[in-house]
Amino acid sequence: xxxACGFPSAPGHWTDAGxxxxxxxxxxxxxxxxxxxxxxxxxxxxxRVDGQIPGIQLSTFTGSQVNLRDLEAVWKEAERQIGAPxxxxxxxxxxxxxxxxx
Amino acid sequence: xxxxxxxxxxxxxxxxxxxxxxKTTWLRHQLYEGVFGDAHIIVNEAAExxxxxxxxxxxxxAMTVLAGGCVCCTGKADLIDALRSLCDQRSKQTSTxxxxxQLVLETSGLADPAAIVTAIREDPVLVYHILVxxxxxxxxxxxAIAQLSDEPLGRQQIEAADRLLLTKVDTVTTAGLSALVTTxxxxxxxAEFCAxxxxxxxxxxxxxxxxxxxxxxxxxxxxxxxxVPVRIEIDPSTDWAAFSVWLSALLYARGTNxxxxxxxxxxxxxxxxxxxVRNSVQSPEILPKSASNYNNxxxxxxxxxxxxxxxxxxxxxxx
Numbered sequence: 466x467x468x469a470c471g472f473p474s475a476p477g478h479w480t481d482a483g484x485x486x487x488x489x490x491x492x493x494x495x496x497x498x499x500x501x502x503x504x505x506x507x508x509x510x511x512x513r514v515d516g517q518i519p520g521i522q523l524s525t526f527t528g529s530q531v532n533l534r535d536l537e538a539v540w541k542e543a544e545r546q547i548g549a550p551x552x553x554x555x556x557x558x559x560x561x562x563x564x565x566x567x
Numbered sequence: 568x569x570x571x572x573x574x575x576x577x578x579x580x581x582x583x584x585x586x587x588x589x590k591t592t593w594l595r596h597q598l599y600e601g602v603f604g605d606a607h608i609i610v611n612e613a614a615e616x617x618x619x620x621x622x623x624x625x626x627x628x629a630m631t632v633l634a635g636g637c638v639c640c641t642g643k644a645d646l647i648d649a650l651r652s653l654c655d656q657r658s659k660q661t662s663t664x665x666x667x668x669q670l671v672l673e674t675s676g677l678a679d680p681a682a683i684v685t686a687i688r689e690d691p692v693l694v695y696h697i698l699v700x701x702x703x704x705x706x707x708x709x710x711a712i713a714q715l716s717d718e719p720l721g722r723q724q725i726e727a728a729d730r731l732l733l734t735k736v737d738t739v740t741t742a743g744l745s746a747l748v749t750t751x752x753x754x755x756x757x758a759e760f761c762a763x764x765x766x767x768x769x770x771x772x773x774x775x776x777x778x779x780x781x782x783x784x785x786x787x788x789x790x791x792x793x794x795v796p797v798r799i800e801i802d803p804s805t806d807w808a809a810f811s812v813w814l815s816a817l818l819y820a821r822g823t824n825x826x827x828x829x830x831x832x833x834x835x836x837x838x839x840x841x842x843x844v845r846n847s848v849q850s851p852e853i854l855p856k857s858a859s860n861y862n863n864x865x866x867x868x869x870x871x872x873x874x875x876x877x878x879x880x881x882x883x884x885x886x
Contacts, residue, residue, distance in 0.1 A: 483839050494808075500808065500809045501812060536815040553820065561876055
């Protein structure tokens with residue numbers, strides 16, 4: 466936990482498993498930001514990890530920014546801003562037009 | 568079986584099932600036979616006056632009774648408190664002596680086991696101390712079809728199970744039992760089956776070809792499509808970082824329609840065993856390196872998606 470800001474308040478989201486060295490962790494965070502950026506750009510949002518501030522920074526194209534502790538928080542905030550959850554099975558991601566409605 | 572956890576966490580077995588499905592009877596006999604070793608038993612009853620503890624006490628090593636509220640909803644705080652104090656006591660013991668290694672939680676008949684697993688995972692203390700190893704759900708062979716026909720909770724319990732324990736199997740015909748098993752498989756295709764009479768394990772003989780009984784749709788629940796298992800093989804080049812972004816988004820958006828996720832995925836730290844019940848993912852276990860012949864493959868059990876859609880979507884995220 467960061468001594469200055471107390472972040473993250475809750476430990477270990479499952480998506481943070483899978484790395485056990487600091488180098489791998491940093492690499493994973495950068496790669497994650499890269500993927501998020503690509504996915505979220507369709508929705509007018511962007512994500513950034515700078516290796517200094519813990520967590521993921523989600524920003525809109527107007528510049529407002531929010532720092533989020535894990536991926537679950539990112540999807541929650543994205544839903545709040547977009548008005549619907551980012552669904553990976555959306556035709557824009559799958560390229561399948563007649564996706565069965567869930 | 569008493570399991571010694573390599574990561575030092577207490578193993579928790581959740582025993583659920585509808586009211587009167589035979590949970591206590593089965594557990595009592597299992598304790599008598601020593602199946603759970605010196606496990607600490609937690610019994611939950613929704614009613615104010617507990618009865619089950621009297622039945623179990625003679626064979627259980629140690630027991631906690633939580634009465635007057637179902638632990639998946641109104642009594643959740645009590646359960647968390649009880650588990651935390653058990654973890655506290657254990658942390659004060661030396662790791663060389665005999666310590667509490669196994670917990671068995673018998674839920675009330677009204678509990679959704681998935682909600683309990685979620686509550687434990689979301690607790691910042693318990694997630695480090697307790698690992699849910701198995702969800703066993705007792706199914707009353709004589710009355711299950713009637714219950715499942717009009718009780719959404721009964722279906723939720725079945726969907727959350729790792730193992731379905733058919734009880735009172737001596738009261739039904741083989742044909743009836745076969746139909747029940749195939750019906751249950753439409754609700755939870757991944758669960759193992761076992762059978763018992765008065766708590767004593769029985770071999771289960773069923774005709775796999777029996778036609779499942781059509782359950783009526785229950786209003787207010789998502790029973791539009793049957794639950795199906797979908798398995799996707801994941802290209803070894805897929806990296807964990809991108810995969811975890813994808814899966815977390817998928818579970819966030821589709822959590823209510825994805826009943827279960829199970830699978831193995833490679834990561835920089837080794838192969839991870841992933842397990843999720845609805846949108847709640849257990850902290851992944853790292854599999855031993857010695858057996859390195861794991862393939863990346865994930866099974867999704869739920870409704871409203873196809874393998875093709877999942878694969879294409881993942882490719883888009885990773886690419």
